[in-house]
Amino acid sequence: MSKREEPIKSKPLSGSFSDLARITGIEEEELRRWAKGGLLERVEASSPPIYRFENYERFLPNKKHTQADQPRVVSFFSGCGGLDLGFENAGFELGYANDFFLDACLSYSENIGPIDPRPIQKVKVQDTGVANVLLAGFPCQPFSNAGARRGVSDPRGTLFWETLKFVDELNPEIVVFENVRGLLSMKNPDGNHLIDAIELEVQRRGYEVGHRLINTSDYGVPQNRYRVIIVGIRTDLGKGPFNFDSIARELPESVGDIISKPVSPNDPNNEHWQLSPQAVDLIKYIPEGGSWKSVPYDQLPERLKRIRDNMKRYHSPNFFRRFGRNEIMGTITAAATPENSGILHPIEARRYTVREVARFQTFPETYSFKGKSIAAKYKQIGNAVPPEFARRLAVALREHVGF
Ligand SMILES: C[S@@+](CC[C@H](N)C(=O)[O-])C[C@H]1O[C@@H](n2cnc3c(N)ncnc32)[C@H](O)[C@@H]1O
Helix, strand or coil, X not given: CCCCCCCCCCCCEEECHHHHHHHHCCCHHHHHHHHHCCCCEEEECCCCCEEEECCHHHCCCCCCCCCCCCCEEEEECCCCCHHHHHHHHCCCEEEEEECCCHHHHHHHHHHCCCCECCCHHHCCHHHHCCCCEXXXXXXXXXXXXXXXXXXXXXXXXXXXXXXXXXXXXXXCCEEEEEEEHHHHHCECCCCCEHHHHHHHHHHCCCEEEEEEEEEHHHECXXXXXXXXXXXXXEHHHCCCCCCHHHCCCECCCCHHHHXXXXXXXXXXXXXXXXXXXXXXXXXXXXXXXXXXXXXXXXXXXXXXXXXXXXXXXXXXXXXXXXXXXXXXXXXXXXXXXXXXXXXXXXXXXXXXXXXXXXHXXXXXXXXXXXXXXXXXXXXXXXXXXXXXXXXXXXXXXXXXXXX
């Protein structure tokens, strides 16, 4: 991990929302949202109430950008920091991060550094500082209907378009977009593939662009997790397109390897989200390595009986998958529901702990996950790019560009 400068601790800010809006330059409405999310604390129930903003340096965009020693990363949709941590571990400097999911911002700021919790739509280029690398795992919506009217793919009004504005203004040497596998089959209203339209937009801005569907378990991550990685390299660098085969490969550990490691008794994330009584009843029938297919028909709730009655129509779903100790873990998802993801411990009648799922995602043992609810912690982890894959990608990119 590269060295980080600890921010200088200043005295907390306090005042009403309108005082704080004046001092910080953040809109009152946004500050109210931050207070609900636990970034500000109400200290006096006067009229108007007084709030205390303790660690404000962690959340206010820093307008004084210093010259970075290392290639500088500007990151959008940063979540709790999986992708960013990988870049930092490869020696990049994290200059600016953004995500409007406040629980994830609490984790990011605790473990990595400052993060701007405003929606990307509110961010200006002056807030970010220069970028050698722009990272963005933008959530995907098919491009707007305006595209259909124009008869061409039109990404305007989407989060991808918001991201492109920063490509235009920051002109980074490298852009990295991350997305779910489903992106590859998504079509715009005009029938064109979304991925082609995305690549075209980046190419038009002067980049050599390529993408690859990767399975993170090929890169030392103990989890079969498919993600699309799109990389643009600025054409004027003369380095050619990124070669995805240059990312270092390694075999992953099994479920048994991961869960047999000792856990610190003081780890606050050695916590798990209780299963519903109905889920506890069902998993009694599911052996290690099995799924709902082992549950006797008469024990199934009506909804699952209907699916069992017509498996073909529902494409034989593999609900309640309980990966065995000798298997590679399946995809950790944001929802952490036992029905849809491999969240069940192989031999104990419980969900994995927050620490266990973080291990499957290759977060370090010391990474602490914050949030108002335990579900919010699973969500951040399930959303993340595994830092170990991100590190390998970042190392290969550094070599490619010669940073
Ligand atoms: C797939 S997750 C990113 C994961 C992250 N890159 C990591 O590796 O941990 C996508 C993120 O986009 C954020 N997001 C969605 N819409 C946003 C918006 N309008 N402004 C800022 N963040 C947004 C979500 O809160 C979510 O954390």
